[in-house]
Amino acid sequence: MLRELDSLVDFSRAKLQWDILIILATKGPSSTTEISQTINTSRKSIIDAIRKLVDKELVTKVKGDIYGLSEKGEKLLESFDSIMSINVTDKPDSSIESNSISLTNIAEYFYMLEILKMALLNKQITIDKASHELGISKQTLKYYIETFTENKLLKVVNQESVLGKSKKIYVLTDESRKLVSRLPELTRLKRNLPLKILLKLTGSYRYEIALTKVMLFNVISIPVLMYLKDQLGILEAIWLYVIILLPLLSIFAEIFNRI
Numbered sequence: 001m002l003r004e005l006d007s008l009v010d011f012s013r014a015k016l017q018w019d020i021l022i023i024l025a026t027k028g029p030s031s032t033t034e035i036s037q038t039i040n041t042s043r044k045s046i047i048d049a050i051r052k053l054v055d056k057e058l059v060t061k062v063k064g065d066i067y068g069l070s071e072k073g074e075k076l077l078e079s080f081d082s083i084m085s086i087n088v089t090d091k092p093d094s095s096i097e098s099n100s101i102s103l104t105n106i107a108e109y110f111y112m113l114e115i116l117k118m119a120l121l122n123k124q125i126t127i128d129k130a131s132h133e134l135g136i137s138k139q140t141l142k143y144y145i146e147t148f149t150e151n152k153l154l155k156v157v158n159q160e161s162v163l164g165k166s167k168k169i170y171v172l173t174d175e176s177r178k179l180v181s182r183l184p185e186l187t188r189l190k191r192n193l194p195l196k197i198l199l200k201l202t203g204s205y206r207y208e209i210a211l212t213k214v215m216l217f218n219v220i221s222i223p224v225l226m227y228l229k230d231q232l233g234i235l236e237a238i239w240l241y242v243i244i245l246l247p248l249l250s251i252f253a254e255i256f257n258r259i
C-alpha cells in the first residue's frame with residue numbers, strides 16, 4: 001500500500017501536492033487563488049502543482065480556474081485514511097502495536113520521510129541543523145523527532161564535542177531500517193554514493209540545501225578566480241577542480257536518484 005501511494009504522489013518531494021489534495025478534500029472545489037491564500041504559497045507554484053495532479057488524474061478542472069478532486073483522487077485519500085499506522089517490525093501483534101506510527105496527518109508522514117532521509121544519508125542528525133534545513137522551528141521538529149523516538153524509529157545518543165560539551169544526536173534504529181527497505185525513494189537514496197559525498201563536502205543534510213551551497217560557491221568563486229588568475233599557483237588548479245567537481249556530483253546525485 002505504501003509503495004502504491006508513493007508512486008502516485010512522492011511524499012518526500014511533493015508536500016505541496018498533498019496540501020492541495022487535502023484542501024480540495026476538506027473545502028471542496030476551489031480556485032487556485034483560494035488554495036494559494038489557504039497555504040500561503042505563490043499562485044504560480046499552486047498552478048504548477050495542480051498541473052501535475054491533473055496529469056496524474058488526481059484532480060480535475062470543474063470550470064474556469066476552479067479545481068476539484070477526481071474519482072481517482074478521492075480513492076487515493078480514502079486509501080491514505082485506511083493507513084492509520086505503519087508497522088515497522090515483524091514481531092507478534094503486541095510488539096507491533098508499540099512499534100507503529102500513527103499517521104494523524106500527511107505532514108507527519110512527510111516529516112518522517114524527511115527525517116529518515118537525513119539520518120540515512122548522514123548517519124546522524126541534530127535538531128538545530130535539521131530544523132534549519134527543513135525550514136521549520138526547533139520546537140516543531142522536536143515534537144516529530146520525539147514522536148519517532150518513542151516509536152523506535154530513531155534513537156537518541158549523547159555525543160561529546162571537542163570542547164567537552166554533550167549534545168544529542170539522533171540515529172536510525174533497526175526498525176527504521178526495515179521501514180527504509182519498504183520505501184522505493186529511500187532505497188534509492190541508500191545506494192546514492194554521489195549524493196552522500198556531496199552532502200559531506202557541503203556539510204548539508206539535504207540535496208536541495210547542498211545544491212544551493214554549490215551554486216552560491218560557484219557564483220562567488222568564478223569571479224574571484226578570474227581576478228586572482230596566475231597569482232594562486234597550485235591553489236588555482238585545486239580551486240578550479242572543486243568548482244567542476246561539485247556541480248558534477250550534484251548532477252550524478254540526481255541521476256542516481258532516478259535509477
